[in-house]
Amino acid sequence: MHLDQKVSLKTHHTFGMEVEARYFVEAKTHTEVLTLLNYRHMIHMPILFLGGGSNILFTRSFPGIVIKINSKGIELKEDYDDHVVVTAEAGENWDDFVQYCVDRGWAGIENLSLIPGKVGAAPIQNIGAYGVEVSDVIQSVQVIEIETGKQKRLTNAECQFGYRDSIFKNALKGKVIILNVTFKLQKVSDLPDDKVFGSYHFRLDYGDIRGELEQMAVTIPVISDVREAICQIRRRKLPDPAIAGNAGSFFKNPVIEKKLLISLQERFPAMPFYQQVPEKLVSSDLVKIPAAWLIEQCGWKGYRIHDAGVHPGQPLVLVNYGTATGTDILELANQIMDSVVQKFGIQLEPEVNVIS
Ligand SMILES: Cc1cc2nc3c(=O)[nH]c(=O)nc-3n(C[C@H](O)[C@H](O)[C@H](O)COP(=O)(O)OP(=O)(O)OC[C@H]3O[C@@H](n4cnc5c(N)ncnc54)[C@H](O)[C@@H]3O)c2cc1C
Known part of the structure; x- marks a missing residue:
C-alpha cells in the first residue's frame, strides 16, 4: 500500500474539478482496508471512501485521507438450475460486472448497463435505470464497521432500500465500508426461442427499449440484445464525463x-x-x-x-x-x-x- 500526499483527484471523479486529497491511498484487499482503519485512529483526520467518483461533487480539496476501494474478484457462490448466487468485490467496475453476468446468461442487471462507478457503491443509492433497481437482485451486502473494524453481512431487508436510497445513506452513513455485494441472478438462455429458462421476463417496457430493439431488427431479444439496446440509448442520451464533466442525474425525481x-x-x-x-x-x-x-x-x-x-x-x-x-x-x-x-x-x- 502506498500513501501519497497532495494527490490530484481530477481523474478520480467524473465531474473533473481540479481538487486535491491531502493523502490518497488505494486499498486492494479487506486486510488493507482494516490496516487503514487502524491507522486512521492514530492520526485523527477526515476520511473519504471513494469508488469510481461518479456520484460525488467536491467543493474543495479534501483535507484528510481519500481511500480508494479497489478490491477485485467475482465469485460464483451457488449454482442452481434456474439461478446463481454471485459475489462481487466492492472495487470491481460496475459495468464490467454487468458484462460478465450477461456473457454467462445471468439476468437481472442488464438494464443497469453502462452506469459508471464500482460495485461497492451500487447499493448505497440503490442504482436504478430502465425500470430496474439493483435492490431487486441484491441478496446481501458485506460491510466493515469503521469504529470497531467488525465485519457484518446485511440482508436485503436490512439494507432498507428505497428509491435512490438505502440504510447506507441514512443510519449507516459514514459508519461502514462496503466490502462486497452478493447478487441472486436468473439463468437465461442465449437462444431466442429456447424455453428452458422461460420463467424470466426481460423488462422492456421502460423508456424506448422496445423501439431500440426494433431498430436493431431484434424481434425476440436475448440478454445481450437487451444490454446492447440499453447501451445504445444511454450513449445517445447521456453526456460522456470524458467530454463534459458530470455525475449523471444531479437531482432525484420528487x-x-x-x-x-x-x-x-x-x-x-x-x-x-x-x-x-x-x-x-x-x-x-x-x-x-x-x-x-x-x-x-x-x-x-x-x-x-x-x-x-x-x-x-x-x-x-x-x-x-x-x-x-x-x-x-x-x-x-x-x-x-x-x-x-x-x-x-x-x-x-x-x-x-x-x-x-
Ligand atoms: C454519466 C453518468 C450516468 C449515471 N447514470 C446513473 C443511472 O442511470 N442510475 C443511477 O442510479 N446512477 C447513475 N449515475 C450515478 C453513479 O454512477 C452511481 O451512483 C454509482 O453507483 C456511483 O458509484 P461510484 O463507485 O462512482 O461511487 P462514488 O462516487 O465513488 O461514491 C459515492 C458515495 O458512496 C461512498 N462510497 C463509495 N464506495 C464505497 C464503499 N465501498 N463503502 C462505503 N462507501 C462508499 C462514497 O464515499 C460516496 O459518498 C450516473 C453517473 C454518471 C456520471
Whole structure:
C-alpha cells in the first residue's frame, strides 16, 4: 500500500474539478482496508471512501485521507438450475460486472448497463435505470464497521432500500465500508426461442427499449440484445464525463402526494407523472414527477454560466464544461432548486454526494 500526499483527484471523479486529497491511498484487499482503519485512529483526520467518483461533487480539496476501494474478484457462490448466487468485490467496475453476468446468461442487471462507478457503491443509492433497481437482485451486502473494524453481512431487508436510497445513506452513513455485494441472478438462455429458462421476463417496457430493439431488427431479444439496446440509448442520451464533466442525474425525481399532483395539474395540465411499479408501491397515494420536466419548465435546459451548465439534452444533468468549481455547480443547483420551489412548490433533492 502506498500513501501519497497532495494527490490530484481530477481523474478520480467524473465531474473533473481540479481538487486535491491531502493523502490518497488505494486499498486492494479487506486486510488493507482494516490496516487503514487502524491507522486512521492514530492520526485523527477526515476520511473519504471513494469508488469510481461518479456520484460525488467536491467543493474543495479534501483535507484528510481519500481511500480508494479497489478490491477485485467475482465469485460464483451457488449454482442452481434456474439461478446463481454471485459475489462481487466492492472495487470491481460496475459495468464490467454487468458484462460478465450477461456473457454467462445471468439476468437481472442488464438494464443497469453502462452506469459508471464500482460495485461497492451500487447499493448505497440503490442504482436504478430502465425500470430496474439493483435492490431487486441484491441478496446481501458485506460491510466493515469503521469504529470497531467488525465485519457484518446485511440482508436485503436490512439494507432498507428505497428509491435512490438505502440504510447506507441514512443510519449507516459514514459508519461502514462496503466490502462486497452478493447478487441472486436468473439463468437465461442465449437462444431466442429456447424455453428452458422461460420463467424470466426481460423488462422492456421502460423508456424506448422496445423501439431500440426494433431498430436493431431484434424481434425476440436475448440478454445481450437487451444490454446492447440499453447501451445504445444511454450513449445517445447521456453526456460522456470524458467530454463534459458530470455525475449523471444531479437531482432525484420528487415523489409527491397524488392530491398535490391533481391541484398542480389545474395550473400545469401537461405535468407528467409516473405511478410507481406495483411491486415497489409504497403507497398508492404517491406519484413520481420527472425532475427533468420541472427544471425545463423553469427555463434551465441548456443554461450555462461560464463553465457550469445544465445539459441541453438532459436537464437533470449538471455539467462542468471545463473550469467550473464545485461551488459553481452547487450554486447553480441551489438556484434551480429555488426556482422549482417557487414555481411548483416542490422541493428537489440532490442525488449527488456533495463533499464540502
Ligand atoms: C454519466 C453518468 C450516468 C449515471 N447514470 C446513473 C443511472 O442511470 N442510475 C443511477 O442510479 N446512477 C447513475 N449515475 C450515478 C453513479 O454512477 C452511481 O451512483 C454509482 O453507483 C456511483 O458509484 P461510484 O463507485 O462512482 O461511487 P462514488 O462516487 O465513488 O461514491 C459515492 C458515495 O458512496 C461512498 N462510497 C463509495 N464506495 C464505497 C464503499 N465501498 N463503502 C462505503 N462507501 C462508499 C462514497 O464515499 C460516496 O459518498 C450516473 C453517473 C454518471 C456520471
